[in-house]
């Protein structure tokens with residue numbers, strides 16, 4: 001139909017690219033793609049096939065002005081730019097790509113490494129309702145994602161703009177062994193490692209692979225990978241200006257001030273806070289006709305950081321007249337009646353203390369370097385990697 005973005009209706013056991021790939025099961029899906037586990041018979045390994053919807057494939061191949069993403073171009077750059085960089089292993093490697101015709105139209109298919117569980121999956125494992133990560137795991141993931149960001153920002157000239165729980169996946173230690181093992185435990189697929197025969201029992205499942213947690217959680221040696229550059233931008237070529245998941249959106253994006261790599265640092269600061277406290281740092285909403293959602297969001301930023309927006313900064317923002325008077329006061333309301341807590345108080349109250357109270361203070365200092373209202377004042381990924389909070393994390 002008209003609204004159908006054209007997902008490829010893959011069948012288990014189906015072969016693609018002249019028999020090179022055999023589809024084994026579904027791994028996940030997003031707005032623009034579905035992702036399938038497949039056996040690559042040429043390389044004799046399991047791979048993930050990210051099959052873009054027809055709509056998304058078209059959007060990628062259209063003229064420059066109409067493009068809304070350059071996922072293939074970015075993955076090619078990431079995979080080749082500087083393999084020796086410390087962030088290389090924390091970004092996604094592209095093995096290959098091809099195009100094919102499906103019943104709804106053409107699809108671009110990205111052949112990528114099979115990864116394990118996402119941070120989103122991991123955080124739902126703990127005791128009922130507690131969505132926090134431990135301090136120890138938070139520090140490891142933060143440092144690894146910062147390495148990946150340093151690579152994207154400084155080498156690849158990419159702004160990720162979509163750093164969230166389900167785009168951070170853990171690398172598997174030994175893909176072929178681990179995946180084959182998981183498939184033998186799979187209730188929906190019958191897989192024989194000896195004969196390589198894959199028999200679907202139910203049509204298509206979209207549950208995470210039943211991987212054992214030892215195979216996927218980064219205790220000491222496993223790595224977090226920042227995936228999904230499907231919504232990313234080139235530093236010097238933006239596909240659109242309204243970016244980022246709303247809750248992780250930076251002040252400059254809301255206020256209409258030029259954004260770049262530092263918008264990812266704000267995004268990361270919000271996310272790391274969420275790892276620690278288990279809920280959104282900025283959970284904003286409209287309040288009747290008193291203030292709208294964006295005003296609530298901006299007000300919460302000032303309260304969590306304990307600072308007002310700088311008037312010189314506001315004077316350089318395209319949208320500031322929507323929200324502020326020329327003297328930097330709220331234009332449409334006088335007081336924000338549901339103030340949010342100061343960052344340090346939130347951490348002290350809600351963060352896990354598995355590594356001791358001092359860690360919470362150190363985390364707060366780190367987060368303050370990420371959560372600066374003025375983008376130019378934020379630390380870069382490279383600078384944050386030298387922060388004392390992360391000094392004892394050995395990658």
Ligand code: ADP
Pocket residue numbers: 027028029030031032033034035048050112113114115116118166167169227228230231
């Ligand atoms: P989208 O741009 O459509 O959001 P993603 O790249 O985020 O696509 O992939 C959608 C989902 O598929 C992810 O949230 C994850 O569950 C799964 N997935 C993506 N890539 C992989 C991979 N390499 N290995 C395993 N699962 C993956």
Ligand code: MG
Pocket residue numbers: 030166167228
């Ligand atoms: Mg995604």
